[in-house]
Amino acid sequence: MKGNEAIAEAAIRANCRHFFGYPITPQTEISAYMAKRMPKIGGTFLQAESEVAAINMVYGAAGAGVRAMTSSSSPGISLKAEGLSYIAGADLPCVVVNIVRAGPGLGGIQPAQSDYFQAVKGGGHGDYKMIVLAPSSIQETVDSTFDAFDLADKYRMPVMILGDGMLGQMMEPISFPDSADRPTYDKDWATTGTKNKRRANVINSLYIQPEELEQVIWAREEKYREIEKTEVKYESEGLGDADVVVVAYGTTARVVKAAVKAAADEGIKVGLIRPVTLWPFPSEIIAKTAKNVKAMLSVEMSTGQMVEDIRLAANGACPVAFYGRTGGVIPTPDGILEQIRRMVI
């Protein structure tokens, strides 16, 4: 199954019955799959008139307490940014997929990771966060989709699955986890009708009184601190005696693994940290690792975005170098190996 189709099928199996989208390469297969499947299972598929409309439909559906999702690629996610800020401001759960292509502007349609800042630092306005999951295989994409809906419901906030064109388009064998043993979430805040039994629920992101708004924002921050403590996910290898540790996420991490293996075959002591959650960022393990290695290297399909978070986490304990390709060019194992070699000279 293609990555895009796997995301769509996983979402349906995670009981998402409301999808609102607008086509854009390289994620259109998600919409196409939803269009085919949703009507057959009593769900709603709607191709909106624009990305802005689609995210606001998600806002409405999420307010009614159902599992709702939209997907797009970079330029389309920029259009959704306003809606994401509103959804975060109204404390609503939803899942947004960004199958990243090269930017800025219309950019190109080939894979990139140049939306890292947009995903983890906001994108929309205001003090808010999204949980950002960055799978690196199709199986992990499936698992991340299940996790995304659970995390969104658990914390009442938007969760983004950040892939790239390569992940969306490639096929790998997968199996779907059982959805029966996943937790369920009571949504007593949803606007589903009072039936004259309770006060009306209100979904809102507007607080005219500064003190009141500040309180709401700090309460949300507390939730974010809790998530930073409990929801960090990463994969690591070879950290024990490494001189150099490479940090990479998503499909880039797979290319990096090939380079790390080649470097190890040359006798270089090299390890790898692959953040699975980009927010919350695995700062703790990076801070710890930075104290024990000679240097770290961030490899990204961008001009250098995640590298800033690595430097913040390392806090000067070791130099953090950067190697990247951008504009839709995929780094090669040889290119990365060359960088690793340079770092141990």
Place this chain on the structure above:
Amino acid sequence: MVTIMLHEILFAGFGGQGILFSGKVAAYAGLVDNLEVSWLPSYGPEMRGGTANCHVIISDKPVGSPVITTPTNLVAMNLPSFDKFEKTVAPGGIIIIDSSLIHKTSDRSDISFYSIPATQMANDMDIPRLANMIILGKLIKVTGMATLDTIRKAVEKSVPPTKTELIDTNMKAIEAGYHYL
């Protein structure tokens, strides 16, 4: 089970030749044999008329990078693809070309070179759109990466359920390539 456990196959040609489909069948053949596989297509402007290619990895270990930089096998179905990728093939690797469309041979001595007039054969057999399957037949023969039985199961998985009549047609093409000397 095949003996060599890592095939990094690059299928390349024009958009419309069925490059992605023959790659898909090869990947499914690996799946049928319980191997690890990945299939990565080009989806850019080349898909809309220019050169198309797809990267298929079949391995007995989890697939690392799905991007192939030094293929063990190159299947070239047009001249631009052959010119572009000939030099990238790993030493000891295999190149198969459609000699109906590429009037050239490789001057590399460290690879095995095979040519098959797949497009001409497809036209002669009145299955003009299945040159991709004929050349796939040749590929599985020279690499030993799959048996005809395995590839039949792979074709069954790759053909849409509404078009099962295509299974035999595809197999006819694959067998023609497989038995071509």
